[in-house]
Amino acid sequence: VSDFREDGHAAIEWAARYLENVGDLPVLAQVKPGELTAKLPPAPPEDGEPFSNILRDLDDLIVPALTNWQHPRFFAYFATTASEPGILAELLAATMNQVAILWRASPASTELELHVVDWVRQLLGLPEGWHGHIEDTASTSTLAAVMAARHVTGRNVLVCSEHAHSAADKAARMLGMELRKVPADENLAMGTDVDLSDVAAVIATVGTTSFASVDPVRELAERAHAAGAWLHVDAAYAGSAWILEEERWSQDGVELADSLVINPHKWLLTPMDCSLLWTSRPEDFRKAFSLTPEFLRTPDDAYALSDYGPALGRRFRSLKLWAVLRCYGAEALREIQREHIRLAQLFAGLVEDDPNWELCAPQRFSLVVFRRNGSDEENEEILAAVNRSGEIFISHTKLDGRYVLRLAIGNVSTTEADICQAWDALNREARQR
Amino acid sequence: VSDFREDGHAAIEWAARYLENVGDLPVLAQVKPGELTAKLPPAPPEDGEPFSNILRDLDDLIVPALTNWQHPRFFAYFATTASEPGILAELLAATMNQVAILWRASPASTELELHVVDWVRQLLGLPEGWHGHIEDTASTSTLAAVMAARHVTGRNVLVCSEHAHSAADKAARMLGMELRKVPADENLAMGTDVDLSDVAAVIATVGTTSFASVDPVRELAERAHAAGAWLHVDAAYAGSAWILEEERWSQDGVELADSLVINPHKWLLTPMDCSLLWTSRPEDFRKAFSLTPEFLRTPDDAYALSDYGPALGRRFRSLKLWAVLRCYGAEALREIQREHIRLAQLFAGLVEDDPNWELCAPQRFSLVVFRRNGSDEENEEILAAVNRSGEIFISHTKLDGRYVLRLAIGNVSTTEADICQAWDALNREARQR
Numbered sequence: 001v002s003d004f005r006e007d008g009h010a011a012i013e014w015a016a017r018y019l020e021n022v023g024d025l026p027v028l029a030q031v032k033p034g035e036l037t038a039k040l041p042p043a044p045p046e047d048g049e050p051f052s053n054i055l056r057d058l059d060d061l062i063v064p065a066l067t068n069w070q071h072p073r074f075f076a077y078f079a080t081t082a083s084e085p086g087i088l089a090e091l092l093a094a095t096m097n098q099v100a101i102l103w104r105a106s107p108a109s110t111e112l113e114l115h116v117v118d119w120v121r122q123l124l125g126l127p128e129g130w131h132g133h134i135e136d137t138a139s140t141s142t143l144a145a146v147m148a149a150r151h152v153t154g155r156n157v158l159v160c161s162e163h164a165h166s167a168a169d170k171a172a173r174m175l176g177m178e179l180r181k182v183p184a185d186e187n188l189a190m191g192t193d194v195d196l197s198d199v200a201a202v203i204a205t206v207g208t209t210s211f212a213s214v215d216p217v218r219e220l221a222e223r224a225h226a227a228g229a230w231l232h233v234d235a236a237y238a239g240s241a242w243i244l245e246e247e248r249w250s251q252d253g254v255e256l257a258d259s260l261v262i263n264p265h266k267w268l269l270t271p272m273d274c275s276l277l278w279t280s281r282p283e284d285f286r287k288a289f290s291l292t293p294e295f296l297r298t299p300d301d302a303y304a305l306s307d308y309g310p311a312l313g314r315r316f317r318s319l320k321l322w323a324v325l326r327c328y329g330a331e332a333l334r335e336i337q338r339e340h341i342r343l344a345q346l347f348a349g350l351v352e353d354d355p356n357w358e359l360c361a362p363q364r365f366s367l368v369v370f371r372r373n374g375s376d377e378e379n380e381e382i383l384a385a386v387n388r389s390g391e392i393f394i395s396h397t398k399l400d401g402r403y404v405l406r407l408a409i410g411n412v413s414t415t416e417a418d419i420c421q422a423w424d425a426l427n428r429e430a431r432q433r
Numbered sequence: 434v435s436d437f438r439e440d441g442h443a444a445i446e447w448a449a450r451y452l453e454n455v456g457d458l459p460v461l462a463q464v465k466p467g468e469l470t471a472k473l474p475p476a477p478p479e480d481g482e483p484f485s486n487i488l489r490d491l492d493d494l495i496v497p498a499l500t501n502w503q504h505p506r507f508f509a510y511f512a513t514t515a516s517e518p519g520i521l522a523e524l525l526a527a528t529m530n531q532v533a534i535l536w537r538a539s540p541a542s543t544e545l546e547l548h549v550v551d552w553v554r555q556l557l558g559l560p561e562g563w564h565g566h567i568e569d570t571a572s573t574s575t576l577a578a579v580m581a582a583r584h585v586t587g588r589n590v591l592v593c594s595e596h597a598h599s600a601a602d603k604a605a606r607m608l609g610m611e612l613r614k615v616p617a618d619e620n621l622a623m624g625t626d627v628d629l630s631d632v633a634a635v636i637a638t639v640g641t642t643s644f645a646s647v648d649p650v651r652e653l654a655e656r657a658h659a660a661g662a663w664l665h666v667d668a669a670y671a672g673s674a675w676i677l678e679e680e681r682w683s684q685d686g687v688e689l690a691d692s693l694v695i696n697p698h699k700w701l702l703t704p705m706d707c708s709l710l711w712t713s714r715p716e717d718f719r720k721a722f723s724l725t726p727e728f729l730r731t732p733d734d735a736y737a738l739s740d741y742g743p744a745l746g747r748r749f750r751s752l753k754l755w756a757v758l759r760c761y762g763a764e765a766l767r768e769i770q771r772e773h774i775r776l777a778q779l780f781a782g783l784v785e786d787d788p789n790w791e792l793c794a795p796q797r798f799s800l801v802v803f804r805r806n807g808s809d810e811e812n813e814e815i816l817a818a819v820n821r822s823g824e825i826f827i828s829h830t831k832l833d834g835r836y837v838l839r840l841a842i843g844n845v846s847t848t849e850a851d852i853c854q855a856w857d858a859l860n861r862e863a864r865q866r
Contacts, residue, residue, distance in 0.1 A: 008521055015525060016437050033536060
């Protein structure tokens with residue numbers, strides 16, 4: 001159908017223009033639920049159309065309904081960047097369309113994945129010998145780790161902090177396990193005075209979603225192991241910061257983990273989806289996932305990455321991570337993260353210096369948790385107003401029952417001017433309440 | 434880093450050349466385990482490189498280690514096509530980098546996904562009102578369905594045919610469920626005389642991986658429902674053929690299913706990964722999966738597709754399916770499938786007419802299951818020899834303990850000449866034993 005080169009070059013031009021202009025678009029989509037759906041033909045076409053129609057409809061229909069994750073003033077959830085080498089690598093991966101169900105089905109995808117994940121292990125200063133592979137999201141990585149833990153311990157209880165990601169709740173629900181949530185201390189870190197004697201796995205978080213707080217991994221790991229439990233570390237966001245020596249304080253005890261998840265699609269410039277899952281106990285993952293008995297394993301099987309997670313078919317995800325690591329190089333990645341952290345500290349300083357606002361949690365990594373002095377309703381209205389303006393997009397959470405705001409930095413094109421604009425927008429809307 | 438337009442156009446040229454020349458490459462990768470790994474630098478680079486280095490290394494390192502799924506003589510597993518509109522849509526999806534954790538995080542991705550999956554529902558003649566969304570693979574889709582079934586039934590037993598996909602075994606293992614396999618009849622279809630009183634879910638398959646055989650879905654659904662069990666239909670491969678009226682015989686009873694998986698990345702020209710999961714019981718999926726944590730709570734939760742499967746973050750997968758359906762149009766997709774089925778019938782005819790070979794299972798859809806008259810070892814050697822030649826790539830399975838060969842057709846560029854070449858290669862290698 002049509003001409004691949006012609007369509008392809010047009011698609012590249014479309015992508016280049018989108019990336020150049022995304023900063024001029026509203027950050028949060030300015031549409032109502034169902035608005036896009038109403039514009040789409042109810043039935044699929046019988047006859048083919050030119051690819052240029054797709055590009056036209058991207059402009060007319062899709063872009064207005066995007067929340068622009070590539071926008072420099074996207075500060076919600078965890079802000080991300082799909083960098084240019086990563087984007088182009090996804091084109092190439094789709095072209096080769098590898099389905100890496102086992103080694104022979106794609107030696108390139110299988111071996112590059114193991115190799116590039118090991119590169120990241122080196123950059124982060126993680127222990128040698130850990131087995132790492134790629135899942136789609138941290139939810140899946142954590143689910144896989146909990147599955148392995150339950151399988152090898154034969155226990156059915158999961159333990160995490162009250163501030164752990166909802167993926168823990170979802171894993172327990174999906175697996176029919178009991179979930180016990182442990183209260184956090186004044187630093188929002190998980191308590192350690194907990195009986196683990198019947199526990200399959202403890203999830204410790206480095207960089208919680210709400211506050212970027214850090215659980216005491218070493219003590220949790222020691223207690224978990226003493227009780228025969230598995231220790232899984234969720235560092236989906238903050239673990240990427242271990243490329244910086246100065247952020248490795250938060251890595252203390254991680255070398256004791258049984259499994260660890262870190263998402264380069266969050267803070268290492270890689271497009272969705274790229275979640276890295278390491279384990280120091282690969283044989284226990286195989287016990288949980290492999291349908292090939294150990295005594296039948298061939299040299300090919302040694303590489304079957306479907307033995308470490310739920311899916312059988314596997315996309316060539318390592319290609320984008322390879323392209324990002326090579327085209328940036330480690331030092332440029334460090335500089336980008338240092339700048340994000342500097343901008344977060346700058347914003348936290350603005351909040352601290354203004355008596356109308358307060359910092360609600362210790363500032364960590366590239367996240368700032370704060371609120372306007374006033375009611376929950378006032379903060380909720382400020383958030384709704386700035387997001388509705390399209391100028392910035394921030395999200396919220398609850399702390400001790402209070403409504404608090406979150407500003408997360410992670411886009412490669414975010415500048416000091418963007419941070420100042422966010423601060424101005426927040427103050428403007430606050431003054432109008 | 435570098436120039437996106439320049440790198441992008443070079444990437445398109447690389448992709449165009451790969452697609453033009455893939456038919457001249459060996460189908461099965463001609464490398465040994467570890468061969469690519471040995472050529473990769475052991476440590477990640479400190480300094481950035483130009484993107485052109487990636488393209489150079491694709492040629493030098495990656496392509497020789499590919500098993501070429503895009504090759505017209507790829508006949509193993511289920512043969513697939515990543516079509517050109519689908520490939521370019523993946524570039525565009527990576528550019529926009531949507532993370533559709535809930536509606537407001539990406540109205541476009543959320544609504545287009547619901548809409549395009551409904552287009553496929555219409556093309557396949559499935560019941561109105563079913564809720565459909567996209568997972569990565571059939572393993573995950575089936576896992577999600579079994580999770581929902583277990584959650585709502587409170588039972589812990591899974592039932593499937595002896596010929597069901599290994600995803601059933603893996604789901605039972607991952608969830609700690611008991612799996613009961615039911616013997617198949619002389620047509621390789623699942624038996625129905627089975628007690629389902631304590632069963633959470635029955636998996637019925639339309640188009641088994643080994644033989645493309647079809648289970649009696651209607652009877653299994655009626656029995657499952659009478660016993661309070663869930664009926665999941667795995668039509669990952671063959672369900673796509675329901676775009677053809679003449680293949681709808683295999684859809685009998687599917688309208689009774691509680692859930693159904695069909696993979697457009699298998700036989701609807703869509704790049705990995707695109708697995709469609711429908712359910713007639715969306716509220717039961719939400720009971721199993723929905724959490725709606727505080728930090729994500731908005732008025733738009735009605736559309737949250739993470740409430741229907743394990744992952745929270747979701748890639749903009751619907752874009753490629755939209756591009757494929759529009760750029761081909763339904764009628765062209767039907768013609769392509771009809772041609773694949775015709776080619777399979779042609780090959781089956783060659784086998785049947787030759788006393789040295791035999792057809793081992795009723796020919797269904799685009800799969801042929803066959804063997805050389807002779808020992809298992811002889812067949813194993815023939816398979817190894819043709820695959821080693823790089824000329825074709827086929828796979829095998831076991832039937833009543835005997836080693837049998839599988840030839841699956843699914844690449845859009847496969848012609849009658851390719852089928853004849855496969856037949857010639859098989860006969861050449863057979864004569865040399």
